[in-house]
Amino acid sequence: MSGQRTGVLELAVLGLLHETPMHGYELRKRLNALLGAFRAFGYGSLYPCLKDLTARGLIAEDADVALDAAKPLAGRRSKIVYRLTAEGKEYLQDLLAQSGPASWEDDGFGVRFAFFGLTRADVRMRILEGRRSRLEERVEAFRAGLARTRERVDSYTLELQRHGLESVEREVRWLNELIDSERQAGPGTVGQSGEHTQGDTAATAGQWPGADSPSEK
Amino acid sequence: MSGQRTGVLELAVLGLLHETPMHGYELRKRLNALLGAFRAFGYGSLYPCLKDLTARGLIAEDADVALDAAKPLAGRRSKIVYRLTAEGKEYLQDLLAQSGPASWEDDGFGVRFAFFGLTRADVRMRILEGRRSRLEERVEAFRAGLARTRERVDSYTLELQRHGLESVEREVRWLNELIDSERQAGPGTVGQSGEHTQGDTAATAGQWPGADSPSEK
DNA sequence: GTTAGCATGTAAGGAGTTACATGATTTT
DNA sequence: AAAATCATGTAACTCCTTACATGCTAAC
Numbered sequence: 001m002s003g004q005r006t007g008v009l010e011l012a013v014l015g016l017l018h019e020t021p022m023h024g025y026e027l028r029k030r031l032n033a034l035l036g037a038f039r040a041f042g043y044g045s046l047y048p049c050l051k052d053l054t055a056r057g058l059i060a061e062d063a064d065v066a067l068d069a070a071k072p073l074a075g076r077r078s079k080i081v082y083r084l085t086a087e088g089k090e091y092l093q094d095l096l097a098q099s100g101p102a103s104w105e106d107d108g109f110g111v112r113f114a115f116f117g118l119t120r121a122d123v124r125m126r127i128l129e130g131r132r133s134r135l136e137e138r139v140e141a142f143r144a145g146l147a148r149t150r151e152r153v154d155s156y157t158l159e160l161q162r163h164g165l166e167s168v169e170r171e172v173r174w175l176n177e178l179i180d181s182e183r184q185a186g187p188g189t190v191g192q193s194g195e196h197t198q199g200d201t202a203a204t205a206g207q208w209p210g211a212d213s214p215s216e217k
Numbered sequence: 218m219s220g221q222r223t224g225v226l227e228l229a230v231l232g233l234l235h236e237t238p239m240h241g242y243e244l245r246k247r248l249n250a251l252l253g254a255f256r257a258f259g260y261g262s263l264y265p266c267l268k269d270l271t272a273r274g275l276i277a278e279d280a281d282v283a284l285d286a287a288k289p290l291a292g293r294r295s296k297i298v299y300r301l302t303a304e305g306k307e308y309l310q311d312l313l314a315q316s317g318p319a320s321w322e323d324d325g326f327g328v329r330f331a332f333f334g335l336t337r338a339d340v341r342m343r344i345l346e347g348r349r350s351r352l353e354e355r356v357e358a359f360r361a362g363l364a365r366t367r368e369r370v371d372s373y374t375l376e377l378q379r380h381g382l383e384s385v386e387r388e389v390r391w392l393n394e395l396i397d398s399e400r401q402a403g404p405g406t407v408g409q410s411g412e413h414t415q416g417d418t419a420a421t422a423g424q425w426p427g428a429d430s431p432s433e434k
Numbered sequence: 435g436t437t438a439g440c441a442t443g444t445a446a447g448g449a450g451t452t453a454c455a456t457g458a459t460t461t462t
Numbered sequence: 463a464a465a466a467t468c469a470t471g472t473a474a475c476t477c478c479t480t481a482c483a484t485g486c487t488a489a490c
Contacts, residue, residue: 006448006449007448007449007450008449008450009449009450010449023469023470024469024470024471025467025468025469025470026468026469032358033358033359033361034374034377034378036355036358036359036378036381037355037359037378037380037381037382037384037385038381039323041450041451042450042451042452043469043470043471044450044451044452044453044454044471044472045449045450045451047470047471047472048450048471048472049449049450051471079458079468079469079470080469080470106256110377110381113373113376113377114373114374114377115373116373117371117372117373117374138253138254141249141250141253142250142253142254144250154334155334156330156331156332156333156334157251157331157334159395160251160327160330160331161251161253161254163391164253164254164255164327165254167254167384167387168254170387174380178376223476223477224476224477224478225477225478226477226478227477240441240442241441241442241443242440242441242442243440243441258478258479259478259479259480260441260442260443261443261444261478261479261480261481261482262477262478262479264442264443264444265443265444265478266477266478268443296440296441296442297441297442
């Protein structure tokens, strides 16, 4: 019955509401600013999710006070401000403590990374390493496939694969730098909100946006 | 009633079967070699899709001849070879003639590009330009969002956005090179099967780093 | 003779998407 | 007063995922 969503959207909503309460419209903008490069959500996804989270007691709705004070009419639809409940905070921490495949697949990784500031250092490391080896598998599969079908591929297919491979390799380099950076920061850093060495994770980055893929068992 | 799938998978299956008939297992491998960087499909997606395409008469099943000749036992489940029917070819051409949003969104673009060899030059151009402006929009949205929430972002969020932005910009550059390349090839090139000018769509020329060119075999 | 890979499927359902619908508030 | 943007939703649908189930064939 209850939705019991476990997707990217749910995590992103909880994570954003952890910062500060917001209403739906603003939430959606922040969402797409945060994850803009990877995916975008519409209201048709967001509001049902908010409803579901509310039903599960993880978030709660408040009426927008300023607005209601100004125009205390009955029956009017006021802005709704969502905030994280105590259960919601707990649930969020549970989600952020996990480091399974879902956290390093294309879909999940972006959001998980966005909330690394709330994530324990050891979990961060497992996720970064998980993603790296996932990408390395992909490079392997790529080369294998290329070897098998090396004749009869037209130049567009080839170019697509070249670009894809390069993107993945770029992301691997990026991850390597992040991992180094994490190690230097020392394994004790819990990372509650802000400043992780901030040195130069500046690298370049792979993977064009929006990719997603299940695992190859 | 009938599935009427219009997704990435369907197009990819039809496109691959246009090259040569295959059975499901092989199809899946080729699929994941082709699109490996973007997404992967399991059998649970593939076989229902094949079934649906068969029901719609776009592909047809043949028994694997070599196998059946060798062991003509009754009741045994033989390998099934799928091939594109005449209707299937026509339908594929229809799909490849389209250049709407679906063809430049993240999901669709990869597959469409993979089959550019079967796509008319003007359609190719519209898709490339469509995707580019889509990405440019995204860059804009990004910068806007960044300006609005510039304070109170922790360094991970910032790093994610920097990486995302850089990825998008990189793809824009790639598209620019492809578009230039297309223009130089002349707008008359139809690109039926293989060889589309074959000149240098590989604008980035250099083979990928560790390309290793498998030493014979 | 048992692992690994080849090969084909089904049932149930999840995570969003699309299209639609409505009203309030601010800007021009 | 029109247009843009803020703000909130719903119903129907789709494409795909997950988990399961089966059996053949080649290699070690």
